Amino acid sequence: MPPGRFPGKVNMEIYWQLFCAFFRIGGLTFGGGLAQLPMLKYELVQKYHWLEEPELLDIYAIGQCTPGIIAINTATYVGYKKKGVMGGIVATLGMVTPSLVIITLVAAALQSVIDNVWVQHAIMGIRGVVCALMLNTVLTMGKKTLKSRYAVAVAIPALIAAFFFNVTTLVIVIIAAVFGMVWHVALHDGRKGGNAE
Template identity: 55%
Template sequence: MMKKLWELYVSFFKIGILTFGGGLAMLPMLKREVVDKYKWTTEEEMLDIYAIGQCTPGIIAVNTATYIGFQQAGVLGGIIATLGEVTPSIIIILLIASALKEYMDTPVLLHAFAGIRVVVCALMLDTVVMMARKGIKDKIGVFLFLAAFLLATFSPIPTALVIVLAAVFGVIYARFRSKKGGDRS
């Protein structure tokens, strides 16, 4: 049990220390650790867990770590995985806060942050492509993807509501399709 808890802590510590830019940026590292290395879950289940983490209140990375930790080692596993996820952020924030005031306007720091933003955008785009390949399976999926993207990007509708609406649509469509008896893509 202690080995499993240590693996959870170290895995989510690594994810936490390398996650710049929010929840989507963590997906490649999450896949590497949780799916490929430890095989705690499948890629499809990881995307489902991530989606649930995104829909629930709180930080996506923390929600995901808590869920996977709980799934692997109960309540203590959830706590340990969550601590692993947040420890790097706490350390980094404390270090940056102590030095940032003095160096905030230096060109090197400004360029470093600009570089980090570019890499985060590339990671997020890679993640969106991976999720689209896994999640879009038919014409309805393409329609739902485009509708959700347009609503989330260009409308004042909160993203969480767009996700809930997509889920409701998916359930209704699945029931309709099962009553019709077959795949209509």
């Protein structure tokens, strides 16, 4: 058994951090998968340094291409990376708890919540801020991701495919993955061959 697996104060702390981080992400995300990105970036990259910013894109890709809700897939993936299956479960529990509590509370008064004027005003404000946060995340992620010509050369066709032709995420990710494999391996072999001669 690796030393890190013994039960102890330090070990419990990481579980608690995982739970709390995803509890906050789940409880403060308005509008699902995309709106969650700024929160993920703040909690996982900036605050706890559990991930590098480009890794968020890996997770998003995995989340989009596997069944299930992206939020849950993200929580499970990060939790697993930190602390194996138990970590995955703990992070997911954190993500799920706010929804469970809030929906149970509003379920009884659903219509009056929607019709409430104050709620509507607040929502219009939240919308503006969520858009600003998302745009900012796209910007900072772009700076970190599109550093090479190779990355830009992949991003532009993907952008065109998604924007003009509504190609689904799954298809774009699969094509990109195949292209990346072929390119990477061909380049590698090419260099190897060159060195041998």
